[in-house]
Amino acid sequence: MFEFYKSIANSQIDIVYLGETVCSKRKLLRRDDWLDIAHQLKAAGKEVVLSSMTLIEANSELASLKSLCKNNEFMVEANDMSAVQLLKGKSFVTGPAINIYNPSSLKVLVNYGLKRWVLPVELSRDALADMQTAKPDDIETEVIVYGRLPLAYSARCFTARSHNLPKDDCQYRCLDYPDGLLLSTQEKQQFLVLNGIQTQSARTTNLISVMNELMDLKVNIFRINPFANHTPKIIDIFYKTLHQNYDINKANQALQGLMPAGGSCNGFWYGDSGMDLHCLDEKSA
Amino acid sequence: MNTLKNKNKMQLVCPAGNLPALKIAVDNGADAVYIGFKDDTNARHFAGLNFNEKRSREGIEYAHQRGCKVYLAINTYPQASGWIRWKQAVDLAAKLKFDALIAADIGVLDYASTEYPDLRLHLSVQGSATNVESIRFFHENFAIKRVVLPRVLSLKQVEQVSQSSPVPLEVFGFGSLCVMVEGRCLLSSYVTGQSPNTFGACSPASAVEWRNTESGLQTRLNNILIDQYNDDEPAAYPTLCKGRFKVGSKTFYAIEEPTSLNTIALLPELQVMGIAAIKIEGRQRSPAYVKQVTQVWRAALDACEINSQDYAPQEQWLQTLHSVSEGRSTTLGAYHRPWQ
Numbered sequence: 001m002f003e004f005y006k007s008i009a010n011s012q013i014d015i016v017y018l019g020e021t022v023c024s025k026r027k028l029l030r031r032d033d034w035l036d037i038a039h040q041l042k043a044a045g046k047e048v049v050l051s052s053m054t055l056i057e058a059n060s061e062l063a064s065l066k067s068l069c070k071n072n073e074f075m076v077e078a079n080d081m082s083a084v085q086l087l088k089g090k091s092f093v094t095g096p097a098i099n100i101y102n103p104s105s106l107k108v109l110v111n112y113g114l115k116r117w118v119l120p121v122e123l124s125r126d127a128l129a130d131m132q133t134a135k136p137d138d139i140e141t142e143v144i145v146y147g148r149l150p151l152a153y154s155a156r157c158f159t160a161r162s163h164n165l166p167k168d169d170c171q172y173r174c175l176d177y178p179d180g181l182l183l184s185t186q187e188k189q190q191f192l193v194l195n196g197i198q199t200q201s202a203r204t205t206n207l208i209s210v211m212n213e214l215m216d217l218k219v220n221i222f223r224i225n226p227f228a229n230h231t232p233k234i235i236d237i238f239y240k241t242l243h244q245n246y247d248i249n250k251a252n253q254a255l256q257g258l259m260p261a262g263g264s265c266n267g268f269w270y271g272d273s274g275m276d277l278h279c280l281d282e283k284s285a
Numbered sequence: 286m287n288t289l290k291n292k293n294k295m296q297l298v299c300p301a302g303n304l305p306a307l308k309i310a311v312d313n314g315a316d317a318v319y320i321g322f323k324d325d326t327n328a329r330h331f332a333g334l335n336f337n338e339k340r341s342r343e344g345i346e347y348a349h350q351r352g353c354k355v356y357l358a359i360n361t362y363p364q365a366s367g368w369i370r371w372k373q374a375v376d377l378a379a380k381l382k383f384d385a386l387i388a389a390d391i392g393v394l395d396y397a398s399t400e401y402p403d404l405r406l407h408l409s410v411q412g413s414a415t416n417v418e419s420i421r422f423f424h425e426n427f428a429i430k431r432v433v434l435p436r437v438l439s440l441k442q443v444e445q446v447s448q449s450s451p452v453p454l455e456v457f458g459f460g461s462l463c464v465m466v467e468g469r470c471l472l473s474s475y476v477t478g479q480s481p482n483t484f485g486a487c488s489p490a491s492a493v494e495w496r497n498t499e500s501g502l503q504t505r506l507n508n509i510l511i512d513q514y515n516d517d518e519p520a521a522y523p524t525l526c527k528g529r530f531k532v533g534s535k536t537f538y539a540i541e542e543p544t545s546l547n548t549i550a551l552l553p554e555l556q557v558m559g560i561a562a563i564k565i566e567g568r569q570r571s572p573a574y575v576k577q578v579t580q581v582w583r584a585a586l587d588a589c590e591i592n593s594q595d596y597a598p599q600e601q602w603l604q605t606l607h608s609v610s611e612g613r614s615t616t617l618g619a620y621h622r623p624w625q
Binding site: 054055056057058059061062065080081082083084085086097099100101102103104105107108109121122123126127130131134149151152153154155156157158161162166167168181182183184185186187188189191192194199201267268271272273274275276 | 363421422624
C-alpha cells in the first residue's frame with residue numbers, strides 16, 4: 001500500500017484523491033496513516049484531496065465523515081450529499097456519484113462552496129459541453145478519462161455474498177481482489193466487477209482518443225481511476241499525451257497493453273451504452 | 286407497552302400508472318396515490334403508462350372528492366438539453382394543485398421551491414438520501430416536507446434516521462426491490478444507454494430480447510445474456526441486477542434473486558418509529574395489482590393501528606402479496622441485516 005503511494009509521489013500526477021470511498025469496514029489504513037501519506041504526497045508537490053464515503057448509512061459512518069469534513073488542511077471530495085451539507089461554506093469537490101446533471105444543480109452547490117466537480121459517470125460529451133458553457137469560470141471541471149467505472153452501490157456486500165458470507169462476517173475477502181472480483185455472463189462475457197458494496201464496469205473506460213475534445217471543452221482535470229498495477233505507467237502515458245505531444249494512437253496502444261481483462265469502453269462519452277466502444281476513426285462521424 | 290407512541294397514523298401511499306388504477310387505489314383505501322406524467326420526467330417512463338393534463342385533473346378530482354391525496358413524481362435528473370420539459374412539468378404540477386411533488390434533482394427542487402413556495406415537496410427515493418445530514422441539505426435548501434428513504438437501510442438505521450430527521454419519513458413497504466441505492470445506479474445505462482436517472486427506466490423493454498435456444502430460453506438486455514432457463518423454470522423479466530452470472534466457478538444470482546420487498550411484518554416497529562407513510566411500488570403494474578395490494582395493506586395498517594401489540598400479518602395477506610411478487614418470493618431486503 002505504502003509502496004503504491006510512493007510510486008504515485010514519484011509520478012507526474014498533479015492531484016491525488018486519498019481515502020476509502022466504498023466500505024467503512026475496510027480499515028486497511030487508519031486515519032493517521034492516511035494523513036501521513038497525504039503529507040508525504042504534499043511534500044512531493046501533489047495537491048491532496050481527502051475522499052469521503054459514498055454510501056453513508058450508520059451513525060458511526062456519519063461520525064467519521066464529520067471528523068473528516070472538519071479538517072482544515074486538505075480539501076474534501078464529497079461523494080454523498082451528507083458531505084456536501086457538512087462542508088457548507090468550505091471549499092470542496094464533488095465526486096462522480098454526486099448528481100450534478102444540469103447547470104441549476106451546479107449553481108446551488110457553487111453557492112455552498114463547491115470549487116470543483118467531477119462529471120457524473122453516465123453523462124455525455126454533449127451534456128458536458130452544455131455544463132461548460134453555463135458554469136462560472138472559476139469552477140473546475142474534472143472528467144474520468146481512464147479506469148473502471150463506478151456504476152452502483154448497495155447495502156449488500158457482493159464480494160461477501162459470492163463467498164457465502166454475511167456482510168457482518170465478511171472476513172475482508174475483498175482484500176484478496178485488489179482490482180475487484182470479476183462477474184461474467186453465462187456466455188463467459190466479462191461484464192461487471194464486484195468491489196464489496198460497489199459494482200464497477202469490467203471494461204476500462206478510456207478517453208485517450210478524445211483528449212483533444214476534452215481540452216477544447218476546457219476540462220481542467222483528467223481523472224485516472226487506479227489499478228493495483230501499472231498506474232504510474234498509465235499516468236505517464238496521459239502526461240506525455242497532454243504535455244509532450246505524444247501520438248494518441250501510440251498512447252492508446254500502450255494503454256491497451258496495460259489494461260486488465262474485460263477490454264475498454266467509451267460509450268457514455270458518445271451518449272450511448274456505457275460499455276460500447278467507439279473507435280478512433282468513428283469519432284468524426 | 287407503546288400506547289402513547291402508537292398514536293402515529295401511518296399513511297398508505299399507492300402507485301397508479303393510469304386513471305383506472307388511481308380510482309381503484311382510492312376506492313380501496315389509499316391515503317395518497319402517486320402518479321407521473323407521460324414522459325421522461327418520472328422514473329416509470331414506460332410506453333402506454335402515466336397521465337396527461339386531462340387525466341391528471343380527473344384523477345385529482347376523483348381522489349380529492351374521496352379524501353385521498355395525489356402526489357406527482359418528477360424524479361429523474363434533467364440535463365440542460367431537456368431542462369424545459371422538467372420546468373414545464375413543475376409548472377403543470379403547481380397549476381393542477383397536486384398535494385405534493387416528489388422530486389430528486391437539486392435543480393428541479395430549486396426551481397420548484399423558488400417559483401412555487403406553496404407547492405409541497407417530498408424528496409424522492411431517487412434523491413438518494415440515506416442519512417440525516419443529506420436530509421438536512423434538502424430541508425434547508427428546499428424546505429422539503431418528507432423524505433422517501435432508499436431501500437438500503439437496516440431497520441436499526443431507519444430508526445436512527447427517524448430519531449434525528451428534520452422531516453417525517455416515508456419508507457417502501459412492498460414491491461419490486463432495488464438492490465442498489467436509488468439515484469446512483471448506472472447499471473442500466475452502462476448496458477442500454479438509458480437509466481432511471483436519465484430516462485426514467487431501468488432495463489428498458491426496448492432493450493429486452495427473449496430468445497429460444499437449445500440451451501433453453503434466454504433473456505437478454507442489449508444482447509447481454511442476463512439469464513437462461515430450463516423448461517421447468519419460470520422466466521423472469523431481465524432486470525439486469527437479477528440475473529444469474531458467473532463469479533469464480535459459481536453461477537448464481539450474484540447480485541439479487543428476482544424477488545419483491547415485503548415489510549408487512551415490520552409495521553409495528555415502523556409505527557413506533559414515527560414513520561409517516563408506507564409506499565407501495567408498482568406504477569407499471571396493472572389495476573388488478575393495485576387493487577390487491579392496496580386492500581391488503583389497508584387492512585394491515587388498520588390492524589396495526591388498532592392494536593399493534595397483537596398485530597401479526599394474516600396468512601391470506603401474505604398469500605396475496607406472494608401471488609403478485611416478482612419471482613413469487615418476497616424478502617425483507619436491507620431492513621433485515623443478514624440480507625446485506
